[in-house]
Amino acid sequence: MNALTLPDTASAPRLLFTDLDGSLLDPCRDDWRAARPWLARLKQLDVPVIPVTCRTRSEILPLRQALGLTHTPFIAESGALVGLPPAWRHARLERPGPDGLVVRALGVDISFIRQRLRVWRERLGARFTTMSEMPLDELMAFTGLGESDARLARMREGSEPLLWHGDDRSLAAFREGLAGDGLCLVRGGRFWHVTGTSHKGSAVSWLIERFAALRGQRPLTLALGDGPNDVPMLEAVDHAVVIPGSHGLEVVPQQQRLYRSKANGPAGWAEGVSHWWGRAESVRPAAMVAAGAS
Numbered sequence: 523m524n525a526l527t528l529p530d531t532a533s534a535p536r537l538l539f540t541d542l543d544g545s546l547l548d549p550c551r552d553d554w555r556a557a558r559p560w561l562a563r564l565k566q567l568d569v570p571v572i573p574v575t576c577r578t579r580s581e582i583l584p585l586r587q588a589l590g591l592t593h594t595p596f597i598a599e600s601g602a603l604v605g606l607p608p609a610w611r612h613a614r615l616e617r618p619g620p621d622g623l624v625v626r627a628l629g630v631d632i633s634f635i636r637q638r639l640r641v642w643r644e645r646l647g648a649r650f651t652t653m654s655e656m657p658l659d660e661l662m663a664f665t666g667l668g669e670s671d672a673r674l675a676r677m678r679e680g681s682e683p684l685l686w687h688g689d690d691r692s693l694a695a696f697r698e699g700l701a702g703d704g705l706c707l708v709r710g711g712r713f714w715h716v717t718g719t720s721h722k723g724s725a726v727s728w729l730i731e732r733f734a735a736l737r738g739q740r741p742l743t744l745a746l747g748d749g750p751n752d753v754p755m756l757e758a759v760d761h762a763v764v765i766p767g768s769h770g771l772e773v774v775p776q777q778q779r780l781y782r783s784k785a786n787g788p789a790g791w792a793e794g795v796s797h798w799w800g801r802a803e804s805v806r807p808a809a810m811v812a813a814g815a816s
C-alpha cells in the first residue's frame with residue numbers, strides 16, 4: 523500500500539515505473555511515438571524510467587536499447603527478475619555476469635513452476651496451454667509477435683504464461699492448488715501468468731528500498747499501467763495512472779492518488795505523466811553515482 527505521506531514533492535528525487543504493453547507501448551506493436559517527448563525530458567532530468575513487465579529478460583534487453591533506457595533497472599516476468607545497472611548495485615556484493623548485467627531473481631525458478639503445472643494438470647485435469655507448449659506459428663498469430671520476438675518471449679526464467687480453457691470453478695481450484703505450492707496466478711493483457719509470490723508490486727517496492735538504501739533518501743514515485751496485474755505496482759507508489767486497456771478487464775487499485783487517463787497506450791501514458799509531473803521544471807533529478815555503494 524502506498525504511504526499516506528509523500529516525500530517533499532519539491533525536493534525529492536523521482537522514479538517512474540511503467541508497464542510496457544498497452545501503456546508505454548502501443549497495445550498492437552512496439553510503438554511509443556506519443557511518449558517520446560516525455561521520455562526525452564525525463565532523460566534530460568535524470569529521472570529513471572523503469573520498465574515493469576511480463577516480458578522476459580531476453581525481450582527487454584533489445585527494447586531498452588531502443589527506448590534509450592540502458593542506464594535504468596528493469597523488472598521482468600511479472601516481478602520474478604530485476605535487472606540492475608551499475609549505479610543500482612552493491613559494488614562488493616553483486617558482480618555482473620559476462621554480459622555486464624546483474625539480474626536478481628526475486629521469484630522461483632521456471633523448472634519448479636513447470637513441474638507443478640504438470641502435477642496440477644494431472645491431478646485436477648486442469649485445461650490450459652502454456653506459452654512454451656504453443657506451436658511457434660500459433661503463438662505468433664495469437665500475439666502478433668514476429669518469429670524472433672516470439673522465440674525471445676518463450677525464454678522464460680521465472681514465470682509461465684498460459685491460456686486457460688476451463689471454466690471459472692476449475693480455475694479457482696487450479697489457483698488454490700498453485701497457492702499451496704507458493705505460486706500465484708495473475709492476469710496479463712493476453713495470458714494468465716503463473717509466478718512465485720513476487721509480483722510487480724513487490725519488485726517495485728524492492729527497487730524503491732534499494733534506491734533509498736543507496737541514496738539515503740526516499741524517492742517520490744509514479745507508476746503507470748493498464749492491466750489487473752499492474753494493480754500491486756500502482757498501489758506500491760505515491761502517484762498512479764491507470765491507462766484504459768483494450769482487454770475490457772477491471773483495474774481498481776487501492777490508491778488515493780490515482781489518475782485515469784482518457785487516451786490509451788503511449789498517448790495515455792504521456793497524459794498521465796503530464797497530469798502528475800506536468801510542471802516538469804519541478805521534477806528533481808534522481809541520478810545515481812556510478813558503481814553504487816558497497
Ligand SMILES: O=C(O)[C@@H](COP(=O)(O)O)O[C@H]1O[C@H](CO)[C@@H](O)[C@H](O)[C@H]1O
Pocket residue numbers: 541542543544574575576577578581665667675676683709710711712713714749751
Ligand atoms: O500477458 C500479456 O498480455 C503480455 C503483456 O503483459 P503486461 O502488459 O506486461 O502485463 O505478456 C505476454 O505476452 C507477450 C506477447 O503478447 C509476450 O511478449 C510476453 O513475454 C508475455 O509475458
